[in-house]
Amino acid sequence: MEPSDFQVLMVHRPRYKDWAWPKGKAELNEPMAQAAVREVEEEAGVAVALKAPLTSQRYRLGSGHTKEVRYWVGELLDHNSAAFAARPPVVPASKREIDVVQWAKPAKARQMLTRRGDRRLLNEVVARAARGELRTSTVALLRHGKAVGRSSWEGTEKDRRLTRLGVSQALDVVSSLSAFGIEQVVSSPWERCRQTVAPYTDLSHAPLTFDEALTEESIEVDSAQASELVRKILADPAASTAICLHRPGLAALLEPLIEASAAKNLPACTPAHLSTAEMYVAHIAHADSPRVLDIEKHGTFTKLALH
Structure with a gap:
């Protein structure tokens, strides 16, 4: 699969003035996989199924603690599918948290993404597509x-x-x-x-x-x-x-x-x-x-x- 054959989904966060992948924190006693699909739907307004995991990202916070974020390839989920029928409704994120959602081809996304770690993930996705491993x-x-x-x-x-x-x-x-x-x-x-x-x-x-x-x-x-x-x-x-x-x-x-x-x-x-x-x-x-x-x-x- 060529990079021109697919698009990726990014969100703009006005608080940080950046373009990033949809993500968020797990709630109390919430499995990580459930948190991932819930956060994507809350922030981006689309339901996805998790596919193969991507490289986890680790970075140091201002407090000195190290934060780890897990990522997966996500594939749009048909609203008529069994997996979608089993999900509860979600409350969309406020405009103060996410004000723009944007689909883009990988070349455009690479220009838009603010953080180097997010661009590394994009490179990983493109490499998988080239090897026939994205789907x-x-x-x-x-x-x-x-x-x-x-x-x-x-x-x-x-x-x-x-x-x-x-x-x-x-x-x-x-x-x-x-x-x-x-x-x-x-x-x-x-x-x-x-x-x-x-x-x-x-x-x-x-x-x-x-x-x-x-x-x-x-x-x-x-x-x-x-x-x-x-x-x-x-x-x-x-x-x-x-x-x-x-x-x-x-x-x-x-x-x-x-x-x-x-x-x-x-x-x-x-x-x-x-x-x-x-x-x-x-x-x-x-x-x-x-x-x-x-x-x-x-x-x-x-x-x-x-x-």
Whole structure:
């Protein structure tokens, strides 16, 4: 993709008299991904889905503290999409905060952006476009919420349910799935996974498919079926898919993602590193064969908030 083939969105801040990328602060117990899409919509008036992350920016404040700002590539979100349907309305920023919103081709944007760090991010976006890595698909591996302990559950394993904490986690994970533009969900049919994805699919009306290959029993017998499921989704350049599963299946589903990784310093992704209601989010480029550019880990603050 050439720089002349796309535009970027900037905002003008009258208080600082500068042109910059839309950004802002996370609210109390607000996941970072949710904060990112909320701030963009408040400041720029557009809904976006987060794509592959960009380089974080760090700079020193007048107080002597160091501030870190995380950025992602953002893609406009269709108002008829499932991800948009799952989002609450936002209150637009005041004219005192943002007075002008401007789309521009990269060459023009480079002239307008005030800060050197913002121009570096623009250069990163242009370089990705040249490599065919700007447009990406998304695969999220979501571990189900906190379930009732095996020792205290009297029913069958497939019917074991979420705890009250798990139900709260399922509600809170909605914002992260929406932030990454998830348009379809594939889940283990066991009850704790059903309960975990239900709030998102109910709000968004995203298509939901139950796959027996994702159950703990199937993983124990033949994990290759679960791995193949991920490979099929990886091959689809239009996929924005969340897969809800049990921890024993994470290794099998991570395997195709790590095999297709283009990163030299991919963060350690192991089943042991993923807690209940956390998810790995993989961003896949499709210029040639599917290549995983990055895998992030995201979760909720539910447990912290309740304790």
